[in-house]
Amino acid sequence: xxxxxxxxxxxxxxxxxxxxxxxxxxxxxxxxxxxxxxxxxxxxxxxxxxxxxxxxxxxxxxxxxxxxxxxxxxxxxxxxxxxxxxxxxxxxxxxxxxxxxxxxxxxxxxxxxxxxxxxxxxxxxxxxxxxxxxxxxxxxxxxxxxxxxxxxxxxxxxxxxxxxxxxxxxxxxxxxxxxxxxxxxxxxxxxxxxxxxxxxxxxxxxxxxxxxxxxxxxxxxxxxxxxxxxxxxxxxxxxxxxxxxxxxxxxxxxxxxxxxxxxxxxxxxxxxxxxxxxxxxxxxxxxxxxxxxxxxxxxxxxxxxxxxxxxxxxxxxxxxxxxxxxxx
Amino acid sequence: xxxxxxxxxxxxxxxxxxxxxxxxxxxxxxxxxxxxxxxxxxxxxxxxxxxxxxxxxxxxxxxxxxxxxxxxxxxxxxxxxxxxxxxxxxxxxxxxxxxxxxxxxxxxxxxxxxxxxxxxxxxxxxxxxxxxxxxxxxxxxxxxxxxxxxxxxxxxxxxxxxxxxxxxxxxxxxxxxxxxxxxxxxxxxxxxxxxxxxxxxxxxxxxxxxxxxxxxxxxxxxxxxxxxxxxxxxxxxxxxxxxxxxxxxxxxxxxxxxxxxxxxxxxxxxxxxxxxxxxxxxxxxxxxxxxxxxxxxxxxxxxxxxxxxxxxxxxxxxxxxxxxxxxx
DNA sequence: CTGAAAGCGCTAACAA
DNA sequence: TTGTTAGCGCTTTCAG
Numbered sequence: 001x002x003x004x005x006x007x008x009x010x011x012x013x014x015x016x017x018x019x020x021x022x023x024x025x026x027x028x029x030x031x032x033x034x035x036x037x038x039x040x041x042x043x044x045x046x047x048x049x050x051x052x053x054x055x056x057x058x059x060x061x062x063x064x065x066x067x068x069x070x071x072x073x074x075x076x077x078x079x080x081x082x083x084x085x086x087x088x089x090x091x092x093x094x095x096x097x098x099x100x101x102x103x104x105x106x107x108x109x110x111x112x113x114x115x116x117x118x119x120x121x122x123x124x125x126x127x128x129x130x131x132x133x134x135x136x137x138x139x140x141x142x143x144x145x146x147x148x149x150x151x152x153x154x155x156x157x158x159x160x161x162x163x164x165x166x167x168x169x170x171x172x173x174x175x176x177x178x179x180x181x182x183x184x185x186x187x188x189x190x191x192x193x194x195x196x197x198x199x200x201x202x203x204x205x206x207x208x209x210x211x212x213x214x215x216x217x218x219x220x221x222x223x224x225x226x227x228x229x230x231x232x233x234x235x236x237x238x239x240x241x242x243x244x245x246x247x248x249x250x251x252x253x254x255x256x257x258x259x260x261x262x263x264x265x266x267x268x269x270x271x272x273x274x275x276x277x278x279x280x281x282x283x284x285x286x287x288x289x290x291x292x293x294x295x296x297x298x299x300x301x302x303x304x305x306x307x308x309x310x311x312x313x314x315x316x317x318x319x320x321x322x323x324x325x326x327x328x
Numbered sequence: 329x330x331x332x333x334x335x336x337x338x339x340x341x342x343x344x345x346x347x348x349x350x351x352x353x354x355x356x357x358x359x360x361x362x363x364x365x366x367x368x369x370x371x372x373x374x375x376x377x378x379x380x381x382x383x384x385x386x387x388x389x390x391x392x393x394x395x396x397x398x399x400x401x402x403x404x405x406x407x408x409x410x411x412x413x414x415x416x417x418x419x420x421x422x423x424x425x426x427x428x429x430x431x432x433x434x435x436x437x438x439x440x441x442x443x444x445x446x447x448x449x450x451x452x453x454x455x456x457x458x459x460x461x462x463x464x465x466x467x468x469x470x471x472x473x474x475x476x477x478x479x480x481x482x483x484x485x486x487x488x489x490x491x492x493x494x495x496x497x498x499x500x501x502x503x504x505x506x507x508x509x510x511x512x513x514x515x516x517x518x519x520x521x522x523x524x525x526x527x528x529x530x531x532x533x534x535x536x537x538x539x540x541x542x543x544x545x546x547x548x549x550x551x552x553x554x555x556x557x558x559x560x561x562x563x564x565x566x567x568x569x570x571x572x573x574x575x576x577x578x579x580x581x582x583x584x585x586x587x588x589x590x591x592x593x594x595x596x597x598x599x600x601x602x603x604x605x606x607x608x609x610x611x612x613x614x615x616x617x618x619x620x621x622x623x624x625x626x627x628x629x630x631x632x633x634x635x636x637x638x639x640x641x642x643x644x645x646x647x648x649x650x651x652x653x654x655x656x
Numbered sequence: 657c658t659g660a661a662a663g664c665g666c667t668a669a670c671a672a
Numbered sequence: 673t674t675g676t677t678a679g680c681g682c683t684t685t686c687a688g
Contacts, residue, residue, distance in 0.1 A: 340658075
């Protein structure tokens with residue numbers, strides 16, 4: 001069933017059907033009624049591929065994430081999808097498995113498929129941004145892009161790092177281990193910088209040996225602590241993600257440490273598991289929903305109005321105090 | 329840059345470029361070389377929307393899930409995406425928020441966009457399956473569809489329920505609370521049936537009061553236990569999902585119970601949090617990766633060869649023993 | 657082995 | 673207000 005058949009059924013031309021479909025003003029009321037009825041009867045649904053080819057817009061956008069099973073990315077994906085759905089856009093999901101090569105391949109495939117825009121939450125492969133030469137609107141979430149013409153939504157990571165360190169210090173910690181991603185991506189650097197500056201403000205000497213850079217994987221955290229815990233002297237941990245924080249806590253508990261008595265821990269992200277872990281995890285909460293939502297809104301605005309300037313949005317973070325640090 | 333321009337550049341017709349692109353045998357070697365070079369030079373990439381319109385295949389499939397932030401669904405989504413990516417297919421993500429109406433809307437939108445197939449992991453709204461009248465291949469994962477022509481991949485849920493109950497009994501439990509989804513979807517019914525049959529086999533009387541049906545939400549589990557724990561007599565819990573199991577454990581620990589000393593708990597799914605929870609959670613593991621992978625493979629097979637019969641695949645489950653039950 | 661031409665289903669400029 | 677027509681970029685007969 002295509003537009004021509006519907007036109008026949010309604011006794012009008014395809015153009016008129018198209019007009020009705022697209023809400024053009026220039027259709028007589030009685031004609032519109034006829035057409036709508038024909039559509040109803042026939043159960044006709046316009047072919048969006050044909051429409052996309054003609055309009056060079058496909059009412060769909062691409063989302064590039066490193067790992068959809070990571071709750072942080074999944075939450076962002078969901079809120080993006082919410083916004084898109086409200087606006088009748090569809091979402092191509094691209095899961096890059098943290099692989100830069102794959103990321104490139106994906107971006108290319110997306111461009112072939114005529115996506116109207118791309119949201120990019122991916123993994124610090126800034127070189128890949130060369131691929132979109134201003135062809136279509138792009139929004140980067142979380143990890144910065146220094147590319148012209150790309151909108152950017154992120155959390156106040158520096159403030160978060162500062163806040164985490166401050167809280168640990170106020171809870172009595174003096175030797176704070178920072179467990180961070182080895183990748184030098186912007187959010188990570190910012191969290192680290194906040195931690196460093198906070199120590200300085202509180203006159204606590206910065207010890208490079210207390211900063212450990214590892215892959216953001218449970219195994220890496222575990223392996224590191226098993227190997228090093230006895231040689232390290234620390235009374236607090238600032239883990240740059242909750243996943244790392246929980247892996248650290250888990251390992252330390254196994255080793256016989258008490259939390260928060262021997263070691264206090266602060267994470268980052270406020271994933272669901274943080275609340276349900278035992279002991280529940282003090283953490284710096286990001287507004288994950290808002291990250292996605294805002295990103296999607298910025299993208300849609302720029303799709304509808306290409307003149308619109310790219311924007312940068314920084315969302316606040318918040319300390320959520322739970323049982324892995326001492327009350328003060 | 330389109331096929332015509334490339335053809336010009338190579339000094340051939342668009343048809344020939346198309347032949348090269350699609351690996352047709354009927355192209356002289358030297359011509360092929362010329363064309364490939366022109367493609368290379370121009371950086372030409374075929375427009376997949378135009379191709380899709382022409383071929384009536386868009387090299388993309390739709391994935392319908394209730395909630396992508398649920399690790400179970402996210403893992404399935406990732407493994408599906410893996411398979412699709414290998415075969416150069418793209419994935420439309422549809423997150424229905426457990427809403428039957430939305431699900432309908434999504435399915436329609438997918439069909440408009442000419443997806444070549446649909447994978448359906450969604451929420452027990454079987455009435456929605458009427459929408460695909462055998463138009464395109466459909467695979468249902470996890471929740472059964474009794475529709476003709478739909479392939480089906482699921483885990484051995486009955487066996488899992490049986491296994492869970494058996495383990496608790498062998499660990500000494502006699503009054504086993506089953507906390508289950510109130511929705512009467514097939515996998516849930518099967519887990520419950522396994523539990524019931526196991527009790528029978530071990531001559532333990534079935535007490536209806538020990539089966540609690542609630543929404544699969546942390547809050548619901550917590551609220552229920554807070555209200556009922558003192559009136560209920562139980563020494564074990566079989567929670568029909570790990571999310572429920574962890575919520576139960578969390579609540580009981582708060583109430584002063586010890587796990588596994590006072591109450592032993594078995595979950596279902598083996599999500600990551602199950603291992604990292606404290607105490608770590610004994611659970612029935614599903615092969616989540618395989619669910620998605622197998623589903624995607626079945627779908628692609630049927631897309632490539634529409635004659636292929638729909639298949640049903642049941643994947644095994646496995647008891648993972650951890651600290652929330654006693655050794656025996 | 658290669659090219660010309662038609663057409664996938666839709667929209668938009670132009671004519672009537 | 674409506675219809676006619678051309679064409680989005682591709683593939684595929686059919687001729688040559």
